[in-house]
Amino acid sequence: DTGVSQDPRHKITKRGQNVTFRCDPISEHNRLYWYRQTLGQGPEFLTYFQNEAQLEKSRLLSDRFSAERPKGSFSTLEIQRTEQGDSAMYLCASSPSLGQDNEKLFFGSGTQLSVL
Amino acid sequence: ELKVEQNPLFLSMQEGKNYTIYCNYSTTSDRLYWYRQDPGKSLESLFVLLSNGAVKQEGRLMASLDTKARLSTLHITAAVHDLSATYFCAGTQGGSEKLVFGKGTKLTVNP
Numbered sequence: 001d002t003g004v005s006q007d008p009r010h011k012i013t014k015r016g017q018n019v020t021f022r023c024d025p026i027s028e029h030n031r032l033y034w035y036r037q038t039l040g041q042g043p044e045f046l047t048y049f050q051n052e053a054q055l056e057k058s059r060l061l062s063d064r065f066s067a068e069r070p071k072g073s074f075s076t077l078e079i080q081r082t083e084q085g086d087s088a089m090y091l092c093a094s095s096p097s098l099g100q101d102n103e104k105l106f107f108g109s110g111t112q113l114s115v116l
Numbered sequence: 117e118l119k120v121e122q123n124p125l126f127l128s129m130q131e132g133k134n135y136t137i138y139c140n141y142s143t144t145s146d147r148l149y150w151y152r153q154d155p156g157k158s159l160e161s162l163f164v165l166l167s168n169g170a171v172k173q174e175g176r177l178m179a180s181l182d183t184k185a186r187l188s189t190l191h192i193t194a195a196v197h198d199l200s201a202t203y204f205c206a207g208t209q210g211g212s213e214k215l216v217f218g219k220g221t222k223l224t225v226n227p
Contacts, residue, residue, distance in 0.1 A: 031213070033213070033215075035215075040219070040220075041219055041220075042120075042204050042206070042217025042218055042219050042220050043159070043204075043206075043215075043217050044217070045214040045215060045216070048213045048214065055213070056212060056213055056214055058214070091158065091159070093159075103147060103164045103166065104161045104164055105149075105161065105215065106161065107151075107158040107159040107160075108158055109157065109158045110158055
């Protein structure tokens with residue numbers, strides 16, 4: 001499967017714990033995005049990388065959230081001191097800069113986070 | 117700041133019927149996207165509309181864009197059960213890579 005891969009698929013944690021999610025984009029896609037989706041809502045933008053550079057960050061991304069893409073390939077999203085309001089589906093997407101698909105975002109299956 | 121509104125939010129229709137989902141956006145949008153999401157699954161890209169008057173079709177779905185009216189439509193022709201899903205429109209603004217999504221339209225096609 002050459003799609004966007006996210007790990008884990010599900011994560012249950014207790015309030016106050018730290019969690020980290022991983023995203024492996026489609027090979028050679030240099031753009032990578034993180035979104036968050038709650039039930040009954042559309043996805044909300046969190047952050048965007050071009051290669052290893054984090055070029056856009058939403059105001060939603062509080063100090064407790066940090067994202068990295070150290071070598072311009074996979075990315076991690078860490079949430080520190082989780083709160084119940086962080087419970088959501090965290091979606092990763094990737095896109096190429098060039099080619100006929102360069103306007104499309106390809107989404108992964110997401111990581112469902114439940115904070116108890 | 118760009119805001120995207122879809123209507124209706126819920127749509128129940130019979131197989132074989134036609135219907136249109138509307139997507140209004142508040143300010144100039146560079147690109148307009150339509151996505152499909154099945155329950156518990158991720159988003160599947162349907163269409164990307166880049167310019168005024170753009171029309172794209174895939175099977176029973178046709179999307180159009182009117183930038184002057186700040187309106188995109190997703191038209192469903194002769195609906196079938198397999199089209200049951202939630203459909204999202206999303207726009208971008210001002211050269212940003214951020215997609216702003218609407219709340220989605222949950223479509224149920226009944227036999």
